[in-house]
Amino acid sequence: xxxxxxxKQVPDTWAERKLNADDKRLDRASxxxxxxxxxxYAVEEALKIKExxxxxxxxxxxxxxxxxxxxxxxxSMGADKAVHLVDDALAGSDAVQTSYALAKVxxxxxxxxxxxxxxxxxxxxxxxxxxxxxxxxxPQLTGARKVTVDGGSVRIERQTxxxxxxxxxxxxxxxSVVEKINEPRYPSFKGIMAAKSxxxxxLTVADAGIEAAQVGLAAAPSQVVEFxxxxxxQAGQVVKDEGDGGxxxxxxxxxxxxx
Numbered sequence: 001x002x003x004x005x006x007x008k009q010v011p012d013t014w015a016e017r018k019l020n021a022d023d024k025r026l027d028r029a030s031x032x033x034x035x036x037x038x039x040x041y042a043v044e045e046a047l048k049i050k051e052x053x054x055x056x057x058x059x060x061x062x063x064x065x066x067x068x069x070x071x072x073x074x075x076s077m078g079a080d081k082a083v084h085l086v087d088d089a090l091a092g093s094d095a096v097q098t099s100y101a102l103a104k105v106x107x108x109x110x111x112x113x114x115x116x117x118x119x120x121x122x123x124x125x126x127x128x129x130x131x132x133x134x135x136x137x138x139p140q141l142t143g144a145r146k147v148t149v150d151g152g153s154v155r156i157e158r159q160t161x162x163x164x165x166x167x168x169x170x171x172x173x174x175x176s177v178v179e180k181i182n183e184p185r186y187p188s189f190k191g192i193m194a195a196k197s198x199x200x201x202x203l204t205v206a207d208a209g210i211e212a213a214q215v216g217l218a219a220a221p222s223q224v225v226e227f228x229x230x231x232x233x234q235a236g237q238v239v240k241d242e243g244d245g246g247x248x249x250x251x252x253x254x255x256x257x258x259x
Contacts, residue, residue: 001049001054002055002058002110002113003046003055003057003111003112004057004059004109004111004114005057005060005116006042006060006115007035007036007039007074008039008062008070008117009034009063009067010036011026011033011034011122012031012033013037015031016031018030023217024223024225024227026122028064033069035070036121036122037117038119041117041177041179041182043059043078043184044077044182044184045144045177046113046115048182049147049149055112056080058079059071059074059083060082060083060105060109061084062084062101062105063085064086064091067084073187075195076188077187077191081200082198082201083105083201083203084201086202086204090205090215091216092217092220094220094221094223095123095127095222096221096222097219098128101210102128105208106136112171112172112173113173114138114172114173115147115177116129116176117176118178126176138172138173139169139170139174140175141156141173142158142175143158143159143160145158145177146164152170153169153171154170154171155168156168156175237252
């Protein structure tokens with residue numbers, strides 16, 4: 001079974017993040033970057049499926065040149081090869097444009113499953129699986145806490161507030177996983193060394209047949225129009241309870257439009 005895993009390089013969630021004043025985009029250059037945490041679970045699940053039934057795992061990343069660090073980590077975990085879509089023309093692309101670009105790359109790959117994390121920690125939109133399913137015409141199985149592959153079909157347990165739903169579809173299919181699905185492995189020293197020699201294909205916009213006019217910040221369907229930095233923390237208000245403390249708290253909450 002051939003499996004493609006989408007991974008994304010994102011700012012470390014513990015880092016102080018901010019927007020650039022000039023283009024209102026997230027300032028990624030000034031913070032440490034890591035593999036999107038939930039994508040590690042996607043890589044692990046792909047490796048488990050491969051180990052159980054054979055096949056090949058391909059990592060697919062769209063991002064700047066430094067995203068190769070994230071690709072190498074996925075390869076060191078055990079993935080077989082990777083494709084890196086990198087081009088300055090892609091900078092500032094939103095989710096809709098990203099799905100278009102990734103779908104164009106997927107046209108060049110043969111796969112039975114496309115696995116991704118349920119969301120990225122830098123955007124928290126959780127829509128890439130649905131967008132790619134729409135563009136590729138393949139069924140999507142989202143929120144998987146368990147994945148079972150049986151011949152030409154894939155079955156998942158979809159995490160819900162009250163338990164789980166069982167969802168099944170024929171392959172090729174698109175699956176997004178949640179963090180409850182497994183425990184990602186740590187790359188071994190042997191894996192880290194082996195990753196350096198594994199195939200890594202680099203594609204530009206032109207290589208993938210992507211129309212440059214449809215990607216990038218200038219053409220993005222969604223853009224940040226205005227933003228303001230969080231104001232500095234101020235001293236709190238002390239309320240002395242003289243039998244009417246509850247009323248004073250309620251009045252304060254109402255004045256802040258919290259209740």
